[in-house]
Amino acid sequence: MTLRAELERRLSAALERAGAPPGTPAIVQPATRAGFGDYQANGAMGAAKKLGRPPRELAETALAEADLDDLVAHAEIAGPGFINLTLSDACLGGQLAAFSAEVIAPRPVTDASPRVVVDYSSPNLAKEMHVGHLRSTIIGDAMARILEHTGHAVLRQNHVGDWGTQFGMLLAFMAEMSSNEDTLAHELNDLETFYRHAKERFDADPAFAQRARDTVVRLQRGDPVCLKLWEQFIEVSMQHCEAVYARLGVGLERRHVYAESAYNDDLAQVVADLDTAGLLTESDGAQCVFLDEFKGKDDKPLPLIVQKRDGGYLYATTDLAAIRHRCRNLRADRVLYFVDNRQSLHFRLVFAVARAAGFASEQTRLEHMPFGTMLGENGRPFATRSGGVVRLTELLDEAEHRAYALVTEKNPDLAETKRREIARVVGIGAVKYADLSKHRTSDYVFSWDGMLSFDGNTAPYLQYAYTRVQSLFRRAGIAPGTTDTTISLAEPAERTLALRLVQLPETLEIVVRDGLPHLLCSHLFDIAVAFMAFYEQCPVLTAEDPALRDSRMALAQRTGTALETGLDLLGIATVDRM
């Protein structure tokens, strides 16, 4: 249990003993200002209002009832009825002593752990991955890591798009070329161009367009020639994705891929199940589900179409099949979808239908974790001047390029291979952090300079703070292992840093609850800022007193662990020097 949760628990109980109704929250938060202590409890005011009692008096009574001696050194009532709490040095010291082994150690995952499906990345294999895929891939991966660290059984699902009409066009184009293996291999080397060429062919030649449509039908019927081409294409495209994942340090592997096509055989059964459940209605020849809670134009019912007039299935059907699979076979307690916010209505419908049909129980939490659209500098959905998109590989190349130039400027004496390594870690880290540090749901504007900034609240700043810790240990000639040194918190900078470190699990708790990794970014930045202040104000290696030196080394060590662990949870690596 985190400090915050423990204080909440005890103060809530105290409020109840002071006369507030059971379940009254104490509303413990980190203090909004340094002068108010470390935490503040705001719950007494609201509770007093309901009881018609003076808020300060209720706060006083609750505080007198509360048993906080082992955690809190000072507590006082302030303003209209805030309870301000200052942690004792013993409490902070205890947390710091157990920091690596307990406070931020990974929670074990057992059979009893909550099972969380994380659906993320899920690119369409028809095209190359571009910058628009960053959000789902990066944020989803960070969330998977954080959930795993906090004791959840995480089931990554990469729901790649490998089925649908555009594959007809691509396969027909491949078929034209398959007489010449070299040309085909060459063309497939660049999926973006391949797609464009196929599309040009499709638009220009009606006969080709017809062949493309026929190909879709043949593919769906399992025509061996089509299937072979399809498999070849999918394999090339998957390998491209995996190369990008490897470069990004994203933990998605082949075993996490559960493609759209994997549900093909379930779709008829899904529709049959909906029929059995009495949910199916035919409308204009299509099979639909209408739910009372969803109304469209003119109060007309809003359909979820699960089967087209021509008998074909839609992505709604596939998503229903996926929910069924995740709940029944994967035994998910919670399913998180890191998918573009434009699909939010779609998910609301699909989730509601899945529950109505019994594909998901009432207990299973189905949560769309929407994210905003990447916009161009004109405020329109992002595209380059030529109308294309920026490929992910281009962005990463540029990131490493700029980072290499910078590290060479800052540290020309480092060996070439070392500078390459640093450039890779720093460049990729900057790109990921630029994405992770923004609120998930907000649209954001793509900008090379914004995404590749190395100053201020960026990954390189955090990585730099980490290298300073490593540098201290390097100079001291000792390994940065955990020691049982008593940590002095006499200096304000020491205390502020200690508090930020100890509060890290509280942030993780909120991130897990809301799926908002930018809160972790923000907290790590606070830690780094606090460390920089500590570093400026508190001499470590040159401290006169050996005990103080050891204490500060120990605090630096905790900082290093926090930064390394926190960055790792975001999927960002560290280096020892930069």
Next chain:
RNA sequence: GCCCCGAUAGCUCAGCUGGAUAGAGCAGCCCCCUCCUAAGGGGCAGGUCAAAGGUUCGAAUCCUUUUCGGGGCGCCA
């Protein structure tokens, strides 16, 4: 027409179940490397939190209306 999301400093954004004097980064100006890495630190300046009402002891946060953006709404995914 209906629904969803948004509007906070010049720019990019935080602001967690309503809390005390709305915070960062960048850009601007000033200062700090004989001192543990200046990818750093310190300081200055910068806001009628889109607008108007309302609820509340207390509103950037909740409610209503309006304005301006973005997105979605029957056989694409």
